[in-house]
Amino acid sequence: MATSDIKLIGMRPSPYVNRVQYALGMKSIDYEFLEEKFGSKSELLIQSNPIHKKVPVLIHAHKPICESLIIVQYIDELWTSGPSILPTDPYDRAIARFWAAYIDDKWYPSLKQFRMAKGEEEKLAAVEAVKEGLALLEDAFVKCSKGKSFFGGDSIGYLDIAFGCFLGWLKATEKLADLKLLDKTTTPHLVVWAERFCADGVVKDIMPKTETLVEIAKILQAKARGSNPN
Amino acid sequence: MSDEVILLSTWPSMFGMRVQIALAEKGVEFEFREEDLTNKSQLLLEMNPIHKKIPVLIHNGKPVCESLVAVQYVEEFWKDKSPLLPSDPYQRAQARFWADYVDKKIYDAGRRIWATKGEDQEVAKKDFTDCLKVLEGALGDKPYFGGEEFGYVDVALVPFYSWFYAYETCGNFSIQAECPKFIAWAKRCMERESVAKSLPDPHKVYGFVLELKKRVGI
Numbered sequence: 526m527a528t529s530d531i532k533l534i535g536m537r538p539s540p541y542v543n544r545v546q547y548a549l550g551m552k553s554i555d556y557e558f559l560e561e562k563f564g565s566k567s568e569l570l571i572q573s574n575p576i577h578k579k580v581p582v583l584i585h586a587h588k589p590i591c592e593s594l595i596i597v598q599y600i601d602e603l604w605t606s607g608p609s610i611l612p613t614d615p616y617d618r619a620i621a622r623f624w625a626a627y628i629d630d631k632w633y634p635s636l637k638q639f640r641m642a643k644g645e646e647e648k649l650a651a652v653e654a655v656k657e658g659l660a661l662l663e664d665a666f667v668k669c670s671k672g673k674s675f676f677g678g679d680s681i682g683y684l685d686i687a688f689g690c691f692l693g694w695l696k697a698t699e700k701l702a703d704l705k706l707l708d709k710t711t712t713p714h715l716v717v718w719a720e721r722f723c724a725d726g727v728v729k730d731i732m733p734k735t736e737t738l739v740e741i742a743k744i745l746q747a748k749a750r751g752s753n754p755n
Numbered sequence: 756m757s758d759e760v761i762l763l764s765t766w767p768s769m770f771g772m773r774v775q776i777a778l779a780e781k782g783v784e785f786e787f788r789e790e791d792l793t794n795k796s797q798l799l800l801e802m803n804p805i806h807k808k809i810p811v812l813i814h815n816g817k818p819v820c821e822s823l824v825a826v827q828y829v830e831e832f833w834k835d836k837s838p839l840l841p842s843d844p845y846q847r848a849q850a851r852f853w854a855d856y857v858d859k860k861i862y863d864a865g866r867r868i869w870a871t872k873g874e875d876q877e878v879a880k881k882d883f884t885d886c887l888k889v890l891e892g893a894l895g896d897k898p899y900f901g902g903e904e905f906g907y908v909d910v911a912l913v914p915f916y917s918w919f920y921a922y923e924t925c926g927n928f929s930i931q932a933e934c935p936k937f938i939a940w941a942k943r944c945m946e947r948e949s950v951a952k953s954l955p956d957p958h959k960v961y962g963f964v965l966e967l968k969k970r971v972g973i
Contacts, residue, residue, distance in 0.1 A: 576856060576889065585845075588845055590845070590848045590852075591852055592851070592852055592855055595848050595851045595852055595855065596848070598847075598848070598851065599844050599845070599847070599848040602844040602847065603844040603845075615828055615831040615832040616814075616817060616819070616828070616832075618827070618828070618831060619819045619824050619825070619827070619828040622821070622824045622827065623819070623820055623821055623824050626821055626824065627805060661805060
């Protein structure tokens with residue numbers, strides 16, 4: 526398939542965009558990355574995703590597909606020769622989808638809330654929510670991995686991608702707040718899984734550097750406070 | 756071995772109705788267990804400890820939570836009958852996109868119609884009909900969202916139709932007047948047995964909404 530046939534509209538620091546990049550990488554699919562500028566939306570993005578006007582958008586043979594996890598499932602269903610991203614068993618698929626929805630609806634919002642929290646009380650409540658979520662995900666890992674290296678088993682799967690994409694931002698948050706969210710005593714399996722995920726050949730070329738995300742987080746925090754460092 | 760299928764839900768829940776329709780489409784016998792959300796059962800708390808919400812589909816003792824996750828599970832497990840998703844990956848992505856749109860927009864917009872008044876309610880009514888118009892655009896001239904066959908998006912969306920009389924009465928407006936194509940689609944879906952038997956009487960839903968309003972103090 527020609528590279529020009531497959532385009533990904535995105536921004537490299539976006540974990541949702543990274544999900545799609547991981548999936549394309551797992552299937553060894555070549556594509557053209559169209560970088561959106563921070564703070565403005567291109568004509569192509571608005572045309573391709575008129576409903577939400579958000580990245581990522583995968584454009585395949587001129588047809589757009591939107592929403593990161595929908596794109597990941599599309600990639601998995603269309604390119605069947607590469608490793609399978611979703612599990613094959615319907616119940617395992619349901620569990621993977623459930624946890625991916627939990628991460629998107631509850632856990633990542635709690636991490637963002639912690640990063641943007643003002644005042645000690647707000648920060649304390651927010652960090653508790655993040656840690657509670659991580660404890661649930663630690664349990665989920667034990668059940669889903671069934672003793673293997675990833676949520677998906679022997680290789681990176683749907684839930685690894687859905688959760689692993691946030692590891693860069695998790696590390697950036699830990700750095701900014703100067704505390705550990707994933708640690709060996711409370712989330713031992715996730716600590717090992719996170720190292721393994723980040724060391725994966727496909728992942729390490731895509732995951733943004735923690736330092737870059739720390740800088741972006743500082744800009745976002747300043748904007749939220751009303752002052753602008755520029 | 757026969758399957759044991761239980762659905763924990765409440766009769767007015769649009770999310771529970773989605774799973775009921777999917778099971779009916781597949782011809783799967785199941786037991787509907789009504790939950791009292793002010794006094795949740797041990798079973799519900801055990802089967803959905805994370806969210807403690809309905810619906811929960813329990814298949815041979817194993818829980819599946821989140822309505823669209825459950826609908827996809829029903830689709831994939833009972834795959835030989837009445838497919839709800841098309842086989843083409845692009846069409847499947849489109850179906851998932853629109854079901855996700857319904858999840859992101861319709862419940863909240865509908866809720867704000869009965870839960871607010873005055874200016875807030877006017878905004879809610881506009882937001883709601885705007886969303887329905889977007890969906891009318893996606894439907895186009897097709898009988899169902901997926902084309903000729905009843906499918907995933909129809910399952911995700913049609914349960915909200917049982918709440919329309921309540922929205923219209925609380926909001927003092929006509930959805931038919933604003934979105935006639937949408938109503939035509941909904942009536943078409945209601946002709947299917949799976950939908951007709953899964954959706955409650957809209958007047959009963961209105962009674963329920965009046966009670967909710969009292970409870971919430973509106």
